[in-house]
Amino acid sequence: xxxxxxxxxQTILVIDDQIAVCRSVEKxxxxxxxxxxxxxxxxxAMERIGTGGVDLIVSDLxxxxxTGTDLLRQMHALGIxxxxxxxxxxxxxxxxxxxxxxxxxxxxxxxxxxxxxxTSVQRALRGGRIDPSILPRPPxxxxxxxxxxxxxxxxxxxxxxxxHPFRLHCCGAIQAVDLAHEKDEVVQGGCFGKLTADDxxxxxxxxSPVSGEVAAVNSQAIVNPGLLAAxxxxxxxxxxxxxxDLDKDLKALVxxxxx
Amino acid sequence: xxxxxxxxxxxxxxxWLICLRLVAVAGVIIATVVARDLKLQTNxxxxxxxxxxxxxxxxxxxxxxxxxxxxxxxxxxxxxxIFLDFMSLTILLHFSGGIESPFKLYxxxxxxxxxxxxxxxxxxxxxxxxxxxxxxxxxxxHAGLLGHWSLGIIPLERMTHPxxxxxxxxxxxxxxxxxxxxxxxxxxxxxxxxxxxxxTIREQLTRHELPRGExxxxxxxxxxxxxxxxxxxxxxxxxxxTVILTNVELALEDLDxxxxxxxxxxxxxxEVIRCRNIISQLLTFAxxxxxxxxxxxxxxxxxxxxxxxxxxxxxxxxSIDMQVPPEPLHCRVNENQIMQLLFNVMLxxxxxxxxxxxxxxxxxxxxxxxxxxxIEDTGHGIPRSIISKIFDPFFTTKKSGxxxxxxxxxxxxxxxxxxxxxxxxxxxxxxxxxxxxxxYV
Numbered sequence: 001x002x003x004x005x006x007x008x009x010q011t012i013l014v015i016d017d018q019i020a021v022c023r024s025v026e027k028x029x030x031x032x033x034x035x036x037x038x039x040x041x042x043x044x045a046m047e048r049i050g051t052g053g054v055d056l057i058v059s060d061l062x063x064x065x066x067t068g069t070d071l072l073r074q075m076h077a078l079g080i081x082x083x084x085x086x087x088x089x090x091x092x093x094x095x096x097x098x099x100x101x102x103x104x105x106x107x108x109x110x111x112x113x114x115x116x117x118x119t120s121v122q123r124a125l126r127g128g129r130i131d132p133s134i135l136p137r138p139p140x141x142x143x144x145x146x147x148x149x150x151x152x153x154x155x156x157x158x159x160x161x162x163x164h165p166f167r168l169h170c171c172g173a174i175q176a177v178d179l180a181h182e183k184d185e186v187v188q189g190g191c192f193g194k195l196t197a198d199d200x201x202x203x204x205x206x207x208s209p210v211s212g213e214v215a216a217v218n219s220q221a222i223v224n225p226g227l228l229a230a231x232x233x234x235x236x237x238x239x240x241x242x243x244x245d246l247d248k249d250l251k252a253l254v255x256x257x258x259x
Numbered sequence: 260x261x262x263x264x265x266x267x268x269x270x271x272x273x274x275w276l277i278c279l280r281l282v283a284v285a286g287v288i289i290a291t292v293v294a295r296d297l298k299l300q301t302n303x304x305x306x307x308x309x310x311x312x313x314x315x316x317x318x319x320x321x322x323x324x325x326x327x328x329x330x331x332x333x334x335x336x337x338x339x340x341i342f343l344d345f346m347s348l349t350i351l352l353h354f355s356g357g358i359e360s361p362f363k364l365y366x367x368x369x370x371x372x373x374x375x376x377x378x379x380x381x382x383x384x385x386x387x388x389x390x391x392x393x394x395x396x397x398x399x400x401h402a403g404l405l406g407h408w409s410l411g412i413i414p415l416e417r418m419t420h421p422x423x424x425x426x427x428x429x430x431x432x433x434x435x436x437x438x439x440x441x442x443x444x445x446x447x448x449x450x451x452x453x454x455x456x457x458x459t460i461r462e463q464l465t466r467h468e469l470p471r472g473e474x475x476x477x478x479x480x481x482x483x484x485x486x487x488x489x490x491x492x493x494x495x496x497x498x499x500x501t502v503i504l505t506n507v508e509l510a511l512e513d514l515d516x517x518x519x520x521x522x523x524x525x526x527x528x529x530e531v532i533r534c535r536n537i538i539s540q541l542l543t544f545a546x547x548x549x550x551x552x553x554x555x556x557x558x559x560x561x562x563x564x565x566x567x568x569x570x571x572x573x574x575x576x577x578s579i580d581m582q583v584p585p586e587p588l589h590c591r592v593n594e595n596q597i598m599q600l601l602f603n604v605m606l607x608x609x610x611x612x613x614x615x616x617x618x619x620x621x622x623x624x625x626x627x628x629x630x631x632x633x634i635e636d637t638g639h640g641i642p643r644s645i646i647s648k649i650f651d652p653f654f655t656t657k658k659s660g661x662x663x664x665x666x667x668x669x670x671x672x673x674x675x676x677x678x679x680x681x682x683x684x685x686x687x688x689x690x691x692x693x694x695x696x697x698x699y700v
Contacts, residue, residue, distance in 0.1 A: 090497070
């Protein structure tokens with residue numbers, strides 16, 4: 001069990017230009033004991049963030065004046081590390097890659113079920129409390145969609161992909177791993193699998209860092225999901241892909257190795 | 260049939276030949292210098308003159324090519340070059356030992372080059388002329404009518420080889436050239452055949468795609484407005500559904516699961532979830548799917564699509580006649596998109612049969628790496644005048660309010676995304692057949 005504030009002491013900001021959405025999200029989260037404050041535009045929300053005490057932000061992307069990505073960029077520039085979950089009505093691969101790349105914890109297309117919203121919030125809050133120094137260091141030449149999934153070139157036409165340990169910590173113990181199959185095609189930013197954790201029935205979707213064809217799947221990881229947490233960059237690899245255009249894909253990713 | 264592509268190909272081929280000749284000239288110069296150093300006796304003057312002539316006409320042809328347009332001019336240039344090359348080679352042969360010359364091999368290269376650049380008859384004639392030239396040269400040397408310059412330390416004024424030597428060498432060279440010619444022609448014919456097939460397929464695709472000119476621009480506009488419209492609808496839909504879904508779920512949490520209100524709300528909940536799945540398909544950002552292609556069984560996909568439309572068919576007194584091979588028919592496709600595609604085409608077929616009828620659906624392998632779906636109805640058919648427009652977005656023959664005209668344009672887009680071909684054959688009052696071919700990629 002993590003230490004930290006009890007739910008009723010945690011403050012969540014909801015930013016959406018539609019009042020009905022704000023009210024609905026408020027109701028859902030308030031029932032779980034969170035304190036919720038709604039904002040109809042990003043500018044006012046930023047001011048509120050500046051005054052402190054915010055544990056999580058749930059934000060729409062398409063808003064007048066300031067979009068969700070503007071908000072992410074501004075927070076990144078100011079060094080604000082409050083976890084942020086994106087909810088969006090027009091979900092697409094590009095905006096998901098962009099949002100996650102800018103540090104969003106999760107990307108939730110509308111309409112979402114309340115279970116999905118609650119799980120996302122829960123996991124993001126957990127993520128906000130993680131001390132990054134306890135996470136295993138990635139080996140050389142590893143790239144990632146921020147803290148979601150990683151990719152590492154292991155040969156001229158071979159890339160290993162797996163899940164970032166940060167994401168694993170957000171979800172808790174992993175019960176099951178479901179992945180795409182050999183010869184399936186995956187797209188950068190598209191979903192290549194899901195993890196079922198024991199914290200919720202809602203799976204944690206895995207977004208592929210690279211586009212390509214699945215060459216091999218790590219059956220060891222499927223049989224023993226504990227491998228993922230134990231050695232996320234090594235034995236816990238999930239799939240081997242034959243990339244279509246690795247250099248192009250790398251431009252959208254972040255290099256995460258220390259060396 | 261000559262196309263712009265052919266002209267471009269020939270032009271670049273000739274440029275390549277000109278560059279190659281420069282390399283050859285360099286080679287000859289080096290060889291001459293080496294021969295000089297080795298104190299070999301031969302007609303250096305002759306070699307130098309040949310080199311100079313080669314360079315001169317190379318430049319001449321480069322300039323000519325630059326100023327030439329049109330396929331016929333290019334063909335004349337190509338043929339002239341090849342002929343002059345063969346002649347230069349023959350002269351070179353004369354000054355480097357005739358029948359003993361190591362440069363005999365260059366003839367083979369040149370035959371291959373001519374077969375690649377020129378048509379099969381032009382190449383054959385050129386090679387024939389070359390053989391005649393070589394033959395004439397060798398025989399004249401052999402008969403003493405022409406001097407013989409061997410690449411030896413002691414030059415011989417006359418060739419003193421036995422008949423057998425000369426004729427056998429000549430025979431070997433001639434047969435080598437003819438074999439090279441034949442081989443290269445077959446290879447290039449085959450690749451040209453493939454190119455023709457490819458452009459036919461491309462043409463077919465274009466026929467159903469964007470015609471030239473104004474219609475082109477109009478269709479592009481429609482497509483982009485279609486995209487914008489879809490985006491707008493989806494966003495509003497998603498927004499409204501969010502509010503509905505969350506509030507319904509919250510209400511469900513509060514109600515006693517056994518109450519009838521709970522049951523009603525649960526139905527609403529399920530329908531909203533179903534609506535959400537349809538939206539995600541439209542956006543192709545589906546949860547749990549890689550959006551890419553998967554290995555699927557085409558037969559299974561067809562069966563699923565047919566199952567979806569069965570009720571509608573029965574309501575319209577249409578029976579479905581399905582032919583699916585017993586063993587799985589593998590293809591790499593986006594299953595959802597293909598289901599949507601087949602569903603839409605079948606829907607059109609059923610709607611065309613206002614008095615009922617039979618919808619024949621089938622899937623089979625078409626060739627080695629290709630899967631073919633056929634959907635055939637016995638409805639009112641499509642008039643010739645509009646058959647080219649059926650894939651246009653917003654084009655519909657239905658009365659207002661009955662159809663959006665989007666179905667077939669979406670189908671066309673899906674086929675395009677899969678690098679396939681969609682063909683439609685129709686006869687008024689008889690029926691319509693859609694054939695969708697998808698390559699295994």
